[in-house]
Amino acid sequence: MTSPHQLTAIEAGRQIDAGTLTSEALARDCLERIAEREPSIDAWHHLAVDAALARARELDRGPRRGPLHGIPFGAKDIIDTFDMPTEYGSPIYKGNQTANDAACVALMREAGGNLFGKTVTTEFANMFPGKTKNPHDPQRTPGGSSSGSAAAVGAQMVPLALGTQTTASTIRPAAFCGVVGYRPSWGDLRLSGVREAAGSLDTLGLMARSIEDISLLRDVLLGRTWEPLEGEPRVPRIGFCRTALWPQIEPAAAVLLEDAARHLAAAGAVVEDVDLPPGFGQILDAHRWVSSFEFSRNFRHEVVNHWELISQTLRDGRLKDGLGCTWERYAEARSFLDTCRGQLDGVFADYDLLLTSPCDGEAPIGIQTTGNPYFSAIWTALHVPCLTVPAFTGPNGMPIGAQLIGRPRHDRQLLDAARWVWRSIG
């Protein structure tokens, strides 16, 4: 029998609507799951057990608030909350309390969501890792920077969690933890109340265990009426895009994705190899300068006043790059990325979506680093919608994802087509 904590948000919502499950029973079962799994995973930076139960009982007493009525969720600890501390993964902000909820949290709560707590982030959503372990193997990294959100959803502690992505911070941990991760088209979902890393690249990141749940959460975060993904998705035209990073991928992961491409063709999709335009080879370099320049200006208060509380990793990485990057170099890199974005119509002329790898393979052993970010960073820089689905299992029993890329601002079409892809691979 399926326990409530194993349900997707939509499945749990249906049972709550039908009266066969209460918000409180769901919350209790998820909290039990957390009590069981948290000691070996450490997904939560702050867990508000009593508040979660009180909220569940309050929801059970009242009318249906919206499509997330009674659904537990977590929020990455760079996202402000009026009733819980927000510490940004940094000792500088020990005990920091903001006055209001970030827009995304407020929208989820308005729809009936039950915020369980704040999930572990790397320091300022950059590279220095937190305490979280991979739910499929505590020896391995969960990925970052949205480490706790991916681990909490992957461990079936909560069906939904919020992260962010400036480089690879949603797609990578989602793939490593075996969950569905979604980075929306840049600019679609509001970031008010989310600590900015590099605004021209930042987006929210959504974690769930089904594509339908991602679509539901996206509708909530857009502040629109939920329109479920329903019916038979159209068979998409698929570009199989290895990218210039292909030599970095683990052989087993490469074979799995190439097999999947063949399966999709056999299932009836047009699947063709597609190369990105030659100039796109400079995207990672441009991403580095744009993200570092903006980050180092955004964190000037911390640089000037709290240098000794910033990790060596951050000082010698993003901050060193950013503080050494001239305005001219930044402006050139930014213009280069604009030019690349302008070439996407050509890339997508014959395809509805691209199939590619979210990472270089299984989550690596060790929690001192968060893994290879480049397979995700390319797409982040291009502002396109990205989705990873836990399609495969690797040679060490770890989840491996398949990443699907959509046309800019065609997020719903991507999610719809991705249903067909996942089903056909699986």
Add this chain to the structure above:
Amino acid sequence: MTSPHQLTAIEAGRQIDAGTLTSEALARDCLERIAEREPSIDAWHHLAVDAALARARELDRGPRRGPLHGIPFGAKDIIDTFDMPTEYGSPIYKGNQTANDAACVALMREAGGNLFGKTVTTEFANMFPGKTKNPHDPQRTPGGSSSGSAAAVGAQMVPLALGTQTTASTIRPAAFCGVVGYRPSWGDLRLSGVREAAGSLDTLGLMARSIEDISLLRDVLLGRTWEPLEGEPRVPRIGFCRTALWPQIEPAAAVLLEDAARHLAAAGAVVEDVDLPPGFGQILDAHRWVSSFEFSRNFRHEVVNHWELISQTLRDGRLKDGLGCTWERYAEARSFLDTCRGQLDGVFADYDLLLTSPCDGEAPIGIQTTGNPYFSAIWTALHVPCLTVPAFTGPNGMPIGAQLIGRPRHDRQLLDAARWVWRSIG
């Protein structure tokens, strides 16, 4: 003799460097000016007199910090500060204290700036006005939403102040208060720690009493080495752009701007009438839906939890528009604005800058509203750099500005050419 409070930032900085003025003497003179003028103007929401003097003495004891060493400034009260409250012009946030400085404040302080306090903003940088009066006539509005910043600079209380602009919130108050106001190209200056109104339109706004000061402050906010605007500016090719709003302008203001265009031609510039492409007529409508949709999502926490503390003006205006705006309508308006932005190369093919009006004339009587925003909103929506200079005096003795518009991301070229324009008009 010129008092220190009358100096521009660059002039004061030169005297401090030369040892003929101390940071403390400058701060004391500005504070005396504030004590004299503030009772009739109410530019400040929070003024930190003791902290300003302490900071000035600290700066006098140490080495030169940067190009703003000892320079007093104000920051609009939607900009976070670690040592002063930030109340966003709303009773909801009475006494609110954030943990850190916004990026812009941290950058100015790092460069030696002396933050005197927080200037009055309209409620959440929207339309409901604060207490501030126009420094040139207390019966009249200072404009909004950066009301206090414009009034403080216009009344010679401080040489520099920070505002923001989502519609007309810097250019309009700057023009009404007789100061130089600058809205940078969208995306250039970091907004971390500034309360978001509508992220796809928001920028910082800079207030000063010279174009050279604006350029200095821009360099500081970019986190780059100051390169003063020097030498003889090139004579620009000028498009005189009345826009479709021309019938709304006061006759006296229209005559002043048309005379100025003739003066500029007589001084040697190419000056030609230019019309915006016909489709641009829908820009104000698109701006309305984009800004309202984003605003209403960003302020979901306040809408859900503090509805009774939100002004009727905001409830029945921006929030009603935004809560009633569908995602589809928003997405269409956003795409329309993208299309217009793509046509700017054509508009600027033959011109270095456009000359237009920042407002419909002098600041109107009454402080219940902040004046006509449309003359500025068009350019806000286009993401172009905008500068207003206090070029004229109207029939009621009030300042009237001339607005200059540059190519996107050609801000320095705009500021450079604007020196020639202002000198030639004046």
